[in-house]
Amino acid sequence: MPGSEAFDLRRFLQSDGRNAGVWIALVALILFGLARYENFGGAYNIVSFLNYNSMFIVISIGMCFVIMTGGIDLSVGSVAAFTSVVAAYLSPYGIEVALPGGVLAGAAFGAINAFCIIAMRIPPFIATLATMLAAKGGALVISGAQTISVDWGSNFTKLGMEKAFNVVPWTIVIVALVAIVLWAVLEHTSLGRTVLAIGGSEDASNLMGLKVNRAKVFVYLISGGCAGLAGVFLASGYGAGQPLEGIGWELSAIAAVVVGGTLLTGGLGSVTATVAGALLLGLVFNILNFENGRGTISLSAYWQMVIRGGFLFVVILLQTRMTASRQKAG
Amino acid sequence: MSDGSLSGGKAVSRTTPALSLSTLRTHGGLIALLLILVFNALFTPNFLQVQTLFVNISQVATIAIVAIGMTLVIATAGIDLSVGAVMALAGALAPLIFQSEFGTVYPALGIAAAFILPLIAAGLCGLFNGVMISYLNVQPIIATLILFISGRGIAQVLTNGNLQTFSNPYFSYLGTGKILGLPFQGWLALALAVAVYWLVSRTIFGRYLLAVGGNEKAARLSGAPVRMVKIGAYVLCAFLSGIAGLIVVAINSASDAARNGNLMELDAIAAAVVGGALLQGGRAPIFGAILGAIIIQLVKYTLLANGVEDEVALIAKAAIIVLAVYIQQARKE
Numbered sequence: 001m002p003g004s005e006a007f008d009l010r011r012f013l014q015s016d017g018r019n020a021g022v023w024i025a026l027v028a029l030i031l032f033g034l035a036r037y038e039n040f041g042g043a044y045n046i047v048s049f050l051n052y053n054s055m056f057i058v059i060s061i062g063m064c065f066v067i068m069t070g071g072i073d074l075s076v077g078s079v080a081a082f083t084s085v086v087a088a089y090l091s092p093y094g095i096e097v098a099l100p101g102g103v104l105a106g107a108a109f110g111a112i113n114a115f116c117i118i119a120m121r122i123p124p125f126i127a128t129l130a131t132m133l134a135a136k137g138g139a140l141v142i143s144g145a146q147t148i149s150v151d152w153g154s155n156f157t158k159l160g161m162e163k164a165f166n167v168v169p170w171t172i173v174i175v176a177l178v179a180i181v182l183w184a185v186l187e188h189t190s191l192g193r194t195v196l197a198i199g200g201s202e203d204a205s206n207l208m209g210l211k212v213n214r215a216k217v218f219v220y221l222i223s224g225g226c227a228g229l230a231g232v233f234l235a236s237g238y239g240a241g242q243p244l245e246g247i248g249w250e251l252s253a254i255a256a257v258v259v260g261g262t263l264l265t266g267g268l269g270s271v272t273a274t275v276a277g278a279l280l281l282g283l284v285f286n287i288l289n290f291e292n293g294r295g296t297i298s299l300s301a302y303w304q305m306v307i308r309g310g311f312l313f314v315v316i317l318l319q320t321r322m323t324a325s326r327q328k329a330g
Numbered sequence: 331m332s333d334g335s336l337s338g339g340k341a342v343s344r345t346t347p348a349l350s351l352s353t354l355r356t357h358g359g360l361i362a363l364l365l366i367l368v369f370n371a372l373f374t375p376n377f378l379q380v381q382t383l384f385v386n387i388s389q390v391a392t393i394a395i396v397a398i399g400m401t402l403v404i405a406t407a408g409i410d411l412s413v414g415a416v417m418a419l420a421g422a423l424a425p426l427i428f429q430s431e432f433g434t435v436y437p438a439l440g441i442a443a444a445f446i447l448p449l450i451a452a453g454l455c456g457l458f459n460g461v462m463i464s465y466l467n468v469q470p471i472i473a474t475l476i477l478f479i480s481g482r483g484i485a486q487v488l489t490n491g492n493l494q495t496f497s498n499p500y501f502s503y504l505g506t507g508k509i510l511g512l513p514f515q516g517w518l519a520l521a522l523a524v525a526v527y528w529l530v531s532r533t534i535f536g537r538y539l540l541a542v543g544g545n546e547k548a549a550r551l552s553g554a555p556v557r558m559v560k561i562g563a564y565v566l567c568a569f570l571s572g573i574a575g576l577i578v579v580a581i582n583s584a585s586d587a588a589r590n591g592n593l594m595e596l597d598a599i600a601a602a603v604v605g606g607a608l609l610q611g612g613r614a615p616i617f618g619a620i621l622g623a624i625i626i627q628l629v630k631y632t633l634l635a636n637g638v639e640d641e642v643a644l645i646a647k648a649a650i651i652v653l654a655v656y657i658q659q660a661r662k663e
Contacts, residue, residue: 072471116652120652120656120659121656121659122652122655122656122659123609123655125471126599126603126609126651126652126655127652129596129599129651130648130649130651130652131648132648133596133644133645133647133648133651134644134645134648134649136641136644137641137642137643137644137645137648138641138645140639140640140641140644141639141641141642141645145641248479251475251478251479254472254475258472264469264472265469300486300487300490301491302483302486302487302490302491303483304483305479305480305482305483305486306480306483306484306487307480308479308480308483309476309477309479309480309481309483310480312475312476312479313476313480316462316466316468316472316473316476317466320466320467320468
């Protein structure tokens with residue numbers, strides 16, 4: 001039964017032992033924050049931290065699937081900006097329409113990516129670079145380059161601003177559900193095994209008769225849909241569709257996936273470690289903000305870009321070392 | 331729309347496969363250029379004027395210079411996403427140098443340093459990319475992502491995010507000067523193209539470059555210094571991006587780290603691919619890249635001059651990139 005395996009600590013450690021680094025770093029950073037800042041462990045910081053990072057976590061999960069097949073999706077940031085506008089336009093019809101509408105709009109871009117990559121055989125990064133441009137252009141066209149206010153009278157804003165049972169924000173509940181479902185798909189279905197097999201060797205997967213194209217369509221649809229969901233969160237949390245947002249989100253997602261131990265060449269990967277990677281990246285900036293607030297350092301938004309790049313550099317170096325040593329051992 | 335034209339292309343290729351596909355590949359760029367020119371001559375107001383020519387030459391020069399470098403990188407089966415960030419970095423450094431205390435006391439030395447130091451910094455960015463890729467075996471798209479993110483950040487940290495304005499006739503010559511009545515940067519782009527063409531077609535470096543892109547393993551076995559060749563390609567690409575960054579700053583008499591070179595990686599990749607570069611490496615059509623840059627620029631200009639919004643132009647550019655890569659990919663089959 002899959003459910004019992006989910007809580008088997010030993011199996012978890014075995015399969016995820018490779019990703020022990022990200023978990024240790026996450027726990028260490030949390031302990032550091034708790035020891036150093038008074039309000040770090042407060043409900044307000046925890047809830048707003050998770051609420052803000054829900055967008056990045058969900059995008060990172062989608063990206064993780066694409067990268068496991070050896071592909072990449074550079075369009076997620078623009079697609080999220082596009083779907084935030086779509087969700088804002090649909091918000092008068094309520095959350096029942098705006099949420100699926102935004103996710104479907106994102107999945108539509110995923111379908112375009114899949115068509116270009118599979119039918120037209122265009123390399124993933126070129127195809128998704130093009131949809132990145134198209135989504136950005138599309139978002140600006142349908143919004144007239146303006147932020148589009150959501151309908152405050154409808155129940156749409158509850159999604160980003162209210163909590164389930166007054167405890168957990170709805171965005172976090174939804175992200176958790178997405179993560180659990182996709183984790184189960186990856187770990188316990190033939191589709192998930194095919195995704196990993198493609199990243200290992202696409203030719204071999206084809207020869208084994210695996211449904212390679214179906215799995216590739218799946219990963220780009222998931223990535224687009226996850227980006228769509230992030231756009232819905234964006235519109236609902238900030239009360240507006242924002243066509244100019246999403247710049248650099250694809251990089252945060254790629255960084256989170258890499259930090260989570262997923263190999264960029266594909267074939268290996270984990271949903272849980274990706275979530276941990278996204279949390280770790282978010283936490284680095286949360287802690288930098290606390291330091292800023294203390295006045296001990298003063299970091300502008302520009303420094304944050306430099307730090308983000310530096311962080312990616314360190315992680316890539318470590319991962320390269322790791323794969324090199326494993327290849328030697330193997 | 332694109333779907334219809336694609337299936338149309340396939341139908342033609344089925345009846346006369348060799349002819350139509352190869353014509354499209356070898357002369358596609360020229361045919362496209364001709365079509366755009368005829369369209370503009372007929373429909374775009376004021377297209378056949380000297381002013382229009384100047385505007386287009388000065389715009390195309392920066393795309394062309396970066397596209398030449400991108401072509402070298404693509405020839406090694408790599409890609410460089412950091413070109414725009416390197417432009418911003420070089421562009422931010424130059425005014426900082428000639429407006430510094432040293433630069434105002436020794437104007438001549440200041441100007442010289444404002445050309446040389448930013449280009450050295452750009453070259454170092456290329457060295458970073460090249461070492462990551464050839465010694466640490468990081469995929470090019472990921473390795474160049476690092477500077478893509480942090481390069482522009484460094485430029486903004488250096489300038490505190492401010493727009494630097496200046497009036498310096500010597501430095502501005504790079505952007506506004508004219509030789510034989512035509513913009514200086516147009517001549518510069520042409521000179522660089524000739525120099526790089528010579529490098530690719532007449533030197534050992536060029537032969538190794540194409541060999542590395544064609545078959546890296548074979549090149550290594552036959553004794554080509556694969557790592558040095560790759561590093562050379564990324565350094566040259568970054569160096570050329572640095573020149574383009576200086577030109578943009580000189581044209582505007584202002585340096586804006588947030589906007590200089592923004593989305594240039596897309597224009598450069600598009601120009602290189604439209605010009606006939608193969609993403610799997612092995613070809614370095616330098617003058618093709620120039621042709622590609624002209625096409626990209628003319629498409630932008632045509633849309634803008636005919637009142638199409640900038641945003642729609644982004645979608646058109648996306649379609650051009652996909653179509654060009656699709657036509658190039660067909661070559662493999």
